[in-house]
Amino acid sequence: MRAAGRPPLPPDPFPPYMPPDQSPGARPPMQTYLDFEKSLAEIEGKAEELRAMARHDPEMDVANEAKALDSRAKTMLSDLYKGLTPWRKCQVARHPQRPHALDYIGALFTEYTPLAGDRGFAEDRAVVGGLARFEDRPVVVFGHEKGHDTQSRLDRNFGMARPEGYRKAIRLMRLADRFGLPVITLVDTAGAYPGKGAEERGQAEAIARATETGLEITAPSISVIIGEGGSGGAVAFATADRVAMLEHSVYSVISPEGCASILWKNAEKMREAAEALRLTAQDLHKLGVIDRIIPEPVGGAQRDRGLALARVGQAIGDMLGELDAMTPDERRAARRRKFLEIGSRGLA
Incomplete structure (x- = not known):
């Protein structure tokens, strides 16, 4: 209990740190792409567009197309990161x-x-x-x-x-x-x-x-x-x-x-x-x-x-x-x- 007439305490300069979702497999909510990842961004963007269309229209059957794009993106991502140049690592x-x-x-x-x-x-x-x-x-x-x-x-x-x-x-x-x-x-x-x-x-x-x-x-x-x-x-x-x-x-x-x-x-x-x-x-x-x-x-x-x-x-x-x-x-x-x-x- 604060004594009468004493000024209030200043706010805590070190509030508890609340990290984002850190569980394995979790990605940032909006992925930021680097310059050399532009082709990958296009493929992942198309796959997400298909899934968004399916959410709005349940009758659309795009699961196979989206899965194929995901597979292609996964292969491209692996290939990109296998041979990174020093500048790309920067x-x-x-x-x-x-x-x-x-x-x-x-x-x-x-x-x-x-x-x-x-x-x-x-x-x-x-x-x-x-x-x-x-x-x-x-x-x-x-x-x-x-x-x-x-x-x-x-x-x-x-x-x-x-x-x-x-x-x-x-x-x-x-x-x-x-x-x-x-x-x-x-x-x-x-x-x-x-x-x-x-x-x-x-x-x-x-x-x-x-x-x-x-x-x-x-x-x-x-x-x-x-x-x-x-x-x-x-x-x-x-x-x-x-x-x-x-x-x-x-x-x-x-x-x-x-x-x-x-x-x-x-x-x-x-x-x-x-x-x-x-x-x-x-x-x-x-x-x-x-x-x-x-x-x-x-x-x-x-x-x-x-x-x-x-x-x-x-x-x-x-x-x-x-x-x-x-x-x-x-x-x-x-x-x-x-x-x-x-x-x-x-x-x-």
Whole structure:
């Protein structure tokens, strides 16, 4: 009961997260198609039109035609995603309907208690994280959150963290290390925010300190790149014992557009840049930059969010099991050795 004369409490800045339908097989209510999926969109659109006509006129027998179109679309989808070029993988990694950090936290973690602020300047809503349980085990989880609509994307700064976000991550990692809790990070950012204010408040220093903290802690740490892993903004969250990537995610020192603008003075050369950057999960696994590739549903994580979430959860559980077999000092030594050896393995 509030005392008389006391002003009302402000609204909760962290309302309970209500994820969309995440059950295996569920698709977003309105599928968004990428440029290279136009032919697929036409076929799936025709099949849906036939079903809509049948709903309005029960006497119409279009079941066989719709089924044939569905079969054709399924084959086309499988063929499209078997041979994705690096640039097309970039497009899939940026798909607006891919599950984001809060989707994974809502589906895989229980008793999630968000923690806010860097205890120095401000709260950065591009970075979400806190205490939670994974398979009934206490953990610390944090990651980049891009948002799911126009307002939330603006509020989250499109997942591009400022120095405060990286300092919040440092705070969370140190908290985990103090109590021996596993650290699980979810990477999905085009890069750290390059604004004037962020640079004035020490963006580069904050990223470097976050990377240093990731190397120093003795608690087990796992990082999963769920979409884009852009530049130092991603590395700061991906300095972990085990680094995994979803099959169609990307991880690079710079975006293809940025690389093309520098090398060719032409951002339209992004396809060539994507090829040269070796940013796919398959290339990075060969180079030893990452430890594991997590398979995605046919058509990408956005086509079957529930299955994608379940596979990431299984991979996190497997990696935690591997790390539990090591002592804290062994984990830290192996982690540092792994990052020192990056680049010593070439592509086959």
